[in-house]
Amino acid sequence: MAEASVPLQISTLPNSPGVYQYYDKDGKLLYVGKAKNLKKRVSSYFNKQHDNARTRLLVRRIKDIKHIVVATETDALLLENNLIKKYQPKYNVMLKDDKTYPWICIKNERFPRVFPTRRLIKDGSEYFGPYTSMKTVHTLLDLIKGLYPLRTCNYDLSEEKIQNGKYKVCLEYHLGNCSGPCEGMYSEAEYNENIEAIRNIVKGNFKDSLVRFKKQMKQYAEDLKYEDAQRVKEKIEVLENYQVKSTVVNPKINNVDVFSIISDESYGYVNFLQLSFGAIIRSHTLEIKKKLDETDKELLQLAVIELRQRFNSQSKEIYVPIKIDAEEGVKVHIPKAGDKKHILDLSVRNAKYFRMERFKQAKIVDPDRHEKRVMAQMKKDLRLTEEPRHIECFDNSNIQGTNPVAACVVFKNGKPSKKDYRKFNIKTVEGPDDFASMEEVVYRRYKRLLDEEQPLPQLIIIDGGKGQLSSSLKSLDKLGLRGKIAIIGIAKRLEELFYPDDPIPLYLDKKSETLKIIQQLRNEAHRFGITFHRDKRSKQALNTELESISGIGEKTVVDLLQHFKSTKRVSQASFEALAKIIGSSKAKKIVEHFQK
Template sequence: MPTTPAAPADPAAADPAPTPSHAEAWNTQSAAIEAAETRRVADMEQAARDARERVLAEVLALPALPGVYRYFDAQDQVLYVGKAKNLKRRVSSYFQKDHGGTRIGMMIARIARLETTVVRTEAEALLLENNLIKALNPRFNILFRDDKSYPYLRLSGHAWPRISYYRGAVDRRHRYFGPFPSAWAVKESIQLIQKVFRLRTCEDTVFNNRSRPCLLYQIHRCTGPCVPEGQTEEYRRNVSNAERFLLGETQEVMDGLQAQMMQHAERFEYELAAELRNQITALSKVLQQQAVDENSATGRDRDVDILAVKLQGGRACVNLAMVRGGRHLGDRAYFPKHVDDATAVRLLDDEDLTPAEGDTSVEPPSPERLVLEAFIAQHYLEMSVPSLLVLSHPVDGALAEALSLQAGYRVTTQAQPRGQRRIWQEMCAKGAELALARLLSEEGSQQARTRALVDALDLSVVELDKFRIECFDISHTAGEATQASCVVFEGHQMQSSQYRRFNIEGITGGDDYAAMRQVLTRRYSKMAEAAQNGTGRLPDLVLVDGGKGQVSMAREVFEELGLDLGLIVGVEKGEGRKVGLEELVFADGREKVYLGRDSAALMLVAQIRDEAHRFAITGMRAKRASIRTGGSRLEDVPGVGPKKRAQLLQRFGGVRGVAGASVEELANVKGISRELAEEIYRALH
């Protein structure tokens, strides 16, 4: 039976609407992303224009008075701090020219806001400027790293004074001589004082408990005031002569000793005369060893600072040599940061001011002068300044005026000295040249090591100067006081300010694998989240001190956190644990690599690994000592950190010794003030 053909279905029902292809969806998504990015860029440009208009409006409202100005970028990071005799003219000069792609143009393009402070004089502006530079660390200012305080030679206020090395805040009860450029200079001076004047160097706690003189008395380095037989007027005369010698009155001391020697000889006291003769001989040898001409070191030349600057290879060095009491004490080199950027900005300042001041014949200051001025202003802000500074380059007269205002007496600068001062200047300049050459050589070697490591591991590093390595090590004693260290290598050098220690708890004693897992988890859990949000940065390489076991533990942590396994490299000991035979173990499955005993890359790896080991060992020992001695009682005292606690325990032999010490004895410990000593005494009693 024939069938009737079915009626054709509705075309709309038979053919559903086609779905977009993957290509069309991708194009749509890309267009949306591009539109969003375009809007974001437009918003940023509009925000930059609004910020620039606000800055220009603020510039127009500035007063024509002396003051200090600060530039900030959109992230509120300070870019530059400067001073001006006329704030309105100086600040407006930055925005009146097109500086293009120069360093100054790059800075101006980033300015989002400014702040100004009006002062009374240019000298006040200079002091405020450099206080702010040290506090804010601007990107386009010459910066000198804050160094440790200078060491001094201290003569205690004891009835039988002690001569000692000292660094820290001064106390009116004692006499201080210096500052000295280095600890070596202080210790050498102490040895000279011992040889010539035979003053004691023992601690007061030792001095108070002696029943007979120590070995220094036997070898004629001390007159033994720790026993009644040595507590004589002779010791007091030696103290007085030592003070005068340190103050530069060497000829007067020599004349006085010779007069005393003749008096003893006339009274037939030949043994006493012979002792004074030996003292004069020793003092004469000391004076002959000094590089400074004692006959010319009179008046204000007794205390002089000599400064020389040298620029080469994009780096700068300022060498500071010290003369105290007519004696040359040595020198110290300083290496500033941001020299190229900062000098470009400062030179622009001077060029803009020249036409306004109407003196077009004056040449802009040299970069050497700018570096020297920055050092003088920043260095002497918190230090005493001698009345005479001998310089390799002339500086602005306002600088000496500001130093004089701060010191309370006249400070003079001299750039073209004669005679003995000329010799000092040449010595200091040679020292700056040698120090800078040594720095460039070391930096070149370290950069070569960094490049060798990057090449050996086939790492993709865009900016070698920002290549960052973090290295971890575990340290304990039979499972006691376990600590982990993390040290950082960046910018071709170790960054000690970024080192971290981690107390490892909640694991079985001696389980290094569990300790490594804990420290890596604590270190990178938050860092990984910050890196994903664009607010942080992970290192380019993570070194762990250990072989396959440590690396496998690191791999587990990184897998849990979703981090790249290619970052992890283990440093495995070679055969017999010999240095130079180490092999590198990778977490991403690559074969082990032996770089070779003479490899520059292995030298860098070993340097970082050894630093991590040292940092872990010192932390572990301090923690272990605290546990064994009950040092936690000291930890509860506000102001007593690990360093001060270690000094106290070492000085007094443990907590019992600290508890048995008086407030005066506690205050004699380096870094312990009178107030802190009283707080410690109350806490332990």
């Protein structure tokens, strides 16, 4: 029997929550999605024009649709996640991670050992974690070993074997790291009290251990055992110091998962903080590559489920910046102020730092990927229709109203292209007039590019505010380029970007890559323009006196300075020396001028 066509399949979809699956002509799974209303969601793929090219390609390849109806949105959420992990469809975001994370194990045995492991064995032992780095595990274990004497041997410490004297204490006992349960020197009840305290510590609850140690210290002091009291005091200080480092919020915030997301054109970064008894016991950031221009909500939704499953979180409350659907029995909270907002901001900061690190690594390891990301981000930040692979920036220099010049610097793929830099002497403007000078330079630059059929930039940046921008637009109008090249003006404070016909400036994040490149362009244009202006003033200062001599032209001045190197040496030269260079007639005029 022939399969039903896609339109017919859509028309028969139910208006229920569920999961839909798209297949290509070969029966290969392309995409898995969830929906509150299957019919409405699937229809939207075929009823509207998509901006994203990958989405358009996906829709063209869909030849078969299957669906699974479930009872609730939550069930759809979990089923979608499981299907994506199982089949790994081409167009779905992948949240898979091949790393094996470390755990802290409390072994299921008499006098339990506590140790790090990457293997989970189902033998009744307790596993706490997983932790995102072995460094965190070792820090916790060092803390625990400093507070509680635990055995490290793997002997079978059954009551019968201990009573029969099968074992002897080892070096760890003599070093004070173990209290000798193998010879019956340590009661099982007391050892298990320590294990319970350790359970609380790895969960982030230090309160019980602190209370216990303080009572112990007080008792030792009353019994005049001051050395023992001092040792316990040191343990209290270690525990309190660790707690201070860990606690960043109100201790009343208990057993909460915090998630935040920042994203750019190609990637999303989801940070996860796990809190227990007011302390952060875990932090992890997940980088997600976008496949179909997914929204922050879609990425966050998927990442929350993945991270909670991966790190075995049982928290019944989560803090997020935007409303998302969660598992049944889990409360979603969007903090607006106070300690809860403070911890969410901390999560955002972690995500931003992670993204910055990724950018730095990409510059070194994969410069092409870094370049693509920067270009895509600039396009988005500056509201452009295409990536600004070729940018030109103009700056005027007319210090104290003299020697007006302008500079044009060129960046290609986010980097300076110095061979394309251009200098301009202002020709048609008299006096210091920034607006008219900018109009002249922009016109000359693009008139020449058009005449020579050279490629035009995707973006022009004008160093100045609305006035300079308006002047530049006049030149683009004359050349018929308005609307064909994006153009913006930068106010002096750098954060303000002005667009044609828009009175409200755009403000970019001060730490954004886009603003850094714009600042670099502006600074480079300013440096290049100032250098040209300084050189011109220096030459003019040298040339002014020689050019003021009647009958001495520019070419003669250049010949003299090339030979004698300075105006002062020309003034001191003999008639014969000058005549060799410029002839006797002009040499006579120069000698007479300086004799006067």
